Amino acid sequence: MEISIRESCIRCGHCVKVCPSQIFEQEKAGAPVTLCKPENCIGCGHCVAVCPTGSVAHGMFPPERVHAADYAALPTSEQVELLLAVRRSNRALRKTPVPQEMLDRIVAAADRAPTASNARQLGYTLVTDPAMLRGITEYTLGVFGKLEKRLLNPLVRPWLSRIVPGVYRYVPVFKRLRREYAEGRDRVLRGATAVLFIHAPKANRFGSEDANLAYQNASLMAEALGVSQIYMGFVLTALRQDKTERLPEMLGLEGRRICAVMALGMPQFRYPNYIDREPAEVTLL
Known part of the structure; x- marks a missing residue:
């Protein structure tokens, strides 16, 4: 699995916190983020999706497969509740x-x-x-x-x-x-x-x-x-x-x-x- 961390990394540690396989490590807040046993990656994409600077280079998720999340475009909680309420067989x-x-x-x-x-x-x-x-x-x-x-x-x-x-x-x-x-x-x-x-x-x-x-x-x-x-x-x-x-x-x-x-x-x-x-x-x- 080809995974690396680019120089643009701001050391926020978000990838460390969300990776279920714990392949990202950071000794303390603000320290460099390093990789540990990347072969354990399950390909979930959490690291790529959470990185605010696009600094995680992952072979499974090239740039064309990564998209900015527009949370303002999401349906409101009331709209979701309505969709759930009207769904019938x-x-x-x-x-x-x-x-x-x-x-x-x-x-x-x-x-x-x-x-x-x-x-x-x-x-x-x-x-x-x-x-x-x-x-x-x-x-x-x-x-x-x-x-x-x-x-x-x-x-x-x-x-x-x-x-x-x-x-x-x-x-x-x-x-x-x-x-x-x-x-x-x-x-x-x-x-x-x-x-x-x-x-x-x-x-x-x-x-x-x-x-x-x-x-x-x-x-x-x-x-x-x-x-x-x-x-x-x-x-x-x-x-x-x-x-x-x-x-x-x-x-x-x-x-x-x-x-x-x-x-x-x-x-x-x-x-x-x-x-x-x-x-x-x-x-x-």
Whole structure:
């Protein structure tokens, strides 16, 4: 890793304070900043982003990738709160595809999310092909059909209903999903014209945590762009129940674990109101 400190360094020590790998050292305030084991760098870019004089030369972050932060251009806290308040899973979608530029910005927003140890091992697979979208729904319904048969097995039902209370309330849901799909209504993808899969290597211990941080970024960007986003809990449930790897293989994701799934579409309308929820219960210790 090529890292050096230019002569323009003013010895403020900011890089020393923010580096998670502690590769910058400073004996005391105002002393020269030196490097210690730069090979331990995880490539987070904190040092480059925090330096007020551009004095950290980092091979991963050449000048064209470094930009001045205009904090005056940031949304106000009230605007952020409003974005959070109006964000909803709008399932009333138009058939009009989401413009590719918007999809690109949503994925880019997801990819800006932090990852554990800056591993950045998340991958993004965007499905827009109508045949593949139907395949995702049919895969999900197929898994649910098999699960329903297992649940209704008279040898299984007595003990499973005690071990997993409430599991049988999903049986009529599975039936309804299949019936409505046969009638031309997809209640899994809800008519979404794009589905974003966020995945990580199976060996990544923090894949799910990283993916859900990325999902939140993508969700808020979609809301800001006027794109509806729906968390695909049905698809994730099917993935967890199915041991055949059929969906990952269909998507070319062998050896990876799908951690989050987002359906995207252009809304027929936007919600004119937002509601206040009950305040969160906070325990102060």
